[in-house]
Amino acid sequence: xxxxxxxxxxxxxxxxxxxxxxxxxxxxxxxxxxxxxxxxxxxxxxxxxxxxxxxxxxxxxxxxxxxxxxxxxxxxxxxxxxxxxxxxxxxxxxxxxxxxxxxxxxxxxxxxxxxxxxxxxxxxxxxxxxxxxxxxxxxxxxxxxxxxxxxxxxxxxxxxxxxxxxxxxxxxxxxxxxxxxxxxxxxxxxxxxxxxxxxxxxxxxxxxxxxxxxxxxxxxxxxxxxxxxxxxxxxxxxxxxxxxxxxxxxxxxxx
Amino acid sequence: xxxxxxxxxxxxxxxxxxxxxxxxxxxxxxxxxxxxxxxxxxxxxxxxxxxxxxxxxxxxxxxxxxxxxxxxxxxxxxxxxxxxxxxxxxxxxxxxxxxxxxxxxxxxxxxxxxxxxxxxxxxxxxxxxxxxxxxxxxxxxxxxxxxxxxxxxxxxxxxxxxxxxxxxxxxxxxxxxxxxxxxxxxxxxxxxxxxxxxxxxxxxxxxxxxxxxxxxxxxxxxxxxxxxxxxxxxxxxxxxxxxxxxxxxxxxxxx
Numbered sequence: 001x002x003x004x005x006x007x008x009x010x011x012x013x014x015x016x017x018x019x020x021x022x023x024x025x026x027x028x029x030x031x032x033x034x035x036x037x038x039x040x041x042x043x044x045x046x047x048x049x050x051x052x053x054x055x056x057x058x059x060x061x062x063x064x065x066x067x068x069x070x071x072x073x074x075x076x077x078x079x080x081x082x083x084x085x086x087x088x089x090x091x092x093x094x095x096x097x098x099x100x101x102x103x104x105x106x107x108x109x110x111x112x113x114x115x116x117x118x119x120x121x122x123x124x125x126x127x128x129x130x131x132x133x134x135x136x137x138x139x140x141x142x143x144x145x146x147x148x149x150x151x152x153x154x155x156x157x158x159x160x161x162x163x164x165x166x167x168x169x170x171x172x173x174x175x176x177x178x179x180x181x182x183x184x185x186x187x188x189x190x191x192x193x194x195x196x197x198x199x200x201x202x203x204x205x206x207x208x209x210x211x212x213x214x215x216x217x218x219x220x221x222x223x224x225x226x227x228x229x230x231x232x233x234x235x236x237x238x239x240x241x242x243x244x245x246x247x248x249x250x251x252x253x254x255x
Numbered sequence: 256x257x258x259x260x261x262x263x264x265x266x267x268x269x270x271x272x273x274x275x276x277x278x279x280x281x282x283x284x285x286x287x288x289x290x291x292x293x294x295x296x297x298x299x300x301x302x303x304x305x306x307x308x309x310x311x312x313x314x315x316x317x318x319x320x321x322x323x324x325x326x327x328x329x330x331x332x333x334x335x336x337x338x339x340x341x342x343x344x345x346x347x348x349x350x351x352x353x354x355x356x357x358x359x360x361x362x363x364x365x366x367x368x369x370x371x372x373x374x375x376x377x378x379x380x381x382x383x384x385x386x387x388x389x390x391x392x393x394x395x396x397x398x399x400x401x402x403x404x405x406x407x408x409x410x411x412x413x414x415x416x417x418x419x420x421x422x423x424x425x426x427x428x429x430x431x432x433x434x435x436x437x438x439x440x441x442x443x444x445x446x447x448x449x450x451x452x453x454x455x456x457x458x459x460x461x462x463x464x465x466x467x468x469x470x471x472x473x474x475x476x477x478x479x480x481x482x483x484x485x486x487x488x489x490x491x492x493x494x495x496x497x498x499x500x501x502x503x504x505x506x507x508x509x510x
Contacts, residue, residue: 062444188486237440
């Protein structure tokens with residue numbers, strides 16, 4: 001990483017610095033390498049600490065750097081592509097390698113936005129299943145899945161009222177419904193304290209919030225609000241999911 | 256908005272403050288209302304300015320607040336759902352109400368990541384069409400669409416070499432290819448200076464970067480890198496796009 005004086009550049013200084021730093025990351029640093037401290041970096045590039053910090057923040061947004069307390073700033077590995085489009089995968093919990101792991105279940109009211117999608121009343125108690133999505137041994141997403149009692153009519157009331165066993169019972173009943181379709185939205189959010197803990201992030205860290213409506217039996221059978229780590233995840237939406245549905249449907253129609 | 260002393264709370268102070276502020280926004284403020292200044296707000300809630308700023312930053316990430324220089328902090332309207340899943344829409348430029356507007360075209364090399372997806376060499380010149388997506392009169396996304404010469408073999412060389420007319424010519428030729436499929440990824444990014452200007456944001460503002468591969472004639476015909484405003488947009492992915500492809504395919508198979 002050479003010394004570059006940025007005094008004469010017309011565009012915002014932090015922006016140009018970001019570009020220069022980005023190129024330096026490509027050429028001079030391996031994944032996992034620790035960057036020099038802020039004071040040294042600022043001196044090397046002839047910029048104020050505030051300018052350096054702005055550039056580092058942007059590289060963090062872009063997933064190029066990780067900044068952790070006590071560890072410092074390290075070069076991030078490329079983001080991992082996480083498939084979110086395969087209906088069957090998310091609905092049933094996926095294969096062992098890339099699974100949603102049920103960790104808890106509670107009975108509670110849903111937030112107003114979820115209530116509106118479920119078409120339930122604000123006071124109605126729903127099952128709230130909490131799952132963690134694990135990919136290559138790392139937690140990449142935390143989910144709350146809201147399921148009205150009407151979606152799982154045959155759920156046994158004598159089961160334990162909470163815990164992972166309860167979560168599995170609720171999911172088993174839910175999956176007996178034939179999934180008819182789904183829609184999704186993705187937006188930027190900040191990690192809630194409980195999600196942040198599961199994802200090894202600080203509360204308020206930027207996350208990608210994926211909200212999914214699952215349609216079955218002519219209505220909305222469940223709503224999922226999943227929080228993906230924005231620093232390490234790239235969400236992928238393929239045609240493959242749609243094609244799989246197509247094949248399933250053709251098989252069903254043919255049978 | 257009442258006075259709440261937060262000294263005794265165990266969870267991170269900024270986090271609790273964010274929750275309290277969020278409720279205050281729901282109950283006491285209309286969309287577009289200007290919040291009191293930071294000093295007054297900090298005093299009212301009995302917190303340090305730094306704590307207040309952390310909470311405001313998180314509410315901004317969640318799309319609840321807009322912060323603009325000179326204007327101050329205002330209550331944001333709910334995010335607008337922007338459909339990105341309907342293949343035909345993005346491919347052909349969409350309907351008049353929610354259109355991708357071609358604004359320029361250049362001949363240039365593509366970034367390494369795009370070159371890898373297009374399966375072209377690093378030195379190969381491709382058409383780079385720049386489009387802006389406008390919804391309800393507002394620019395919500397800026398796009399660079401990379402198109403190898405091989406995807407538009409009949410493009411006239413005597414056209415003007417750049418500008419919106421050239422962009423339209425390239426798109427017209429591209430759309431003669433039958434679209435066979437697409438895949439997409441969504442990740443967090445920071446706005447490049449040119450995109451930021453189009454989107455009325457500062458360079459480095461958080462954006463959602465949607466990368467789309469368009470498949471035609473057995474290969475990747477084009478790659479789109481679109482930058483959506485993360486503060487105002489919620490990206491939606493419906494089943495409808497997939498179902499439309501299905502119907503087209505069935506019709507083609509039947510004919």
